[in-house]
Amino acid sequence: MVSKRLSREAGHRRKFLAIVDDTPECERAVAYASRRAVSTGGALVLLFVIEPGDFQQWFGVEKIMREEANATASAALDAAASKVRERSGIEAELVIREGDPSEEIHALIEEDQDIAILILAAGSSKEGPGPLVSSISGKGVSFQIPVTVVPANLTDEDIDSLA
Numbered sequence: 001m002v003s004k005r006l007s008r009e010a011g012h013r014r015k016f017l018a019i020v021d022d023t024p025e026c027e028r029a030v031a032y033a034s035r036r037a038v039s040t041g042g043a044l045v046l047l048f049v050i051e052p053g054d055f056q057q058w059f060g061v062e063k064i065m066r067e068e069a070n071a072t073a074s075a076a077l078d079a080a081a082s083k084v085r086e087r088s089g090i091e092a093e094l095v096i097r098e099g100d101p102s103e104e105i106h107a108l109i110e111e112d113q114d115i116a117i118l119i120l121a122a123g124s125s126k127e128g129p130g131p132l133v134s135s136i137s138g139k140g141v142s143f144q145i146p147v148t149v150v151p152a153n154l155t156d157e158d159i160d161s162l163a
Helices: 026-040 059-088 101-111 131-136 156-162
Strands: 015-019 043-050 093-098 115-122 147-151
Touching: 015 026, 015 101, 026 043, 026 059, 026 115, 026 147, 026 156, 043 059, 043 101, 059 093, 093 101, 101 115
Parallel strands: 015 043, 015 115, 043 093, 115 147
Antiparallel strands: none
């Protein structure tokens, strides 16, 4: 069952969700999402998902690793938000979650009924479109909102003309 999106209701704004990670293509998704938000009067949500497999250590080490992962996530989101602010003049909502990326994206979309479009970028390497696009394009994975996949080779000018 598709849960109702509230982005068109009074007092709500359409939100574009972009994922921030360590892939080179994520910057293209953020750029496209921010420009779409500006051109449609919407808002931007940036999500960084910390994968839990990184913390399979002793308790003391696990705590330090979790703190470092959160610091890395915050720094990545802050850097992306700063670029958005400079290029588009908008403030992004920043979200850090821990878990499987696909599951956390689903959960955030379910929790925030204003998120109306998920923006991802496909990598341009010979290995394929990138881990996130590959994982969500697999069998049995679907979202209750449209997903836009942005080619990694788009320039800022290309994105401006498309968004």
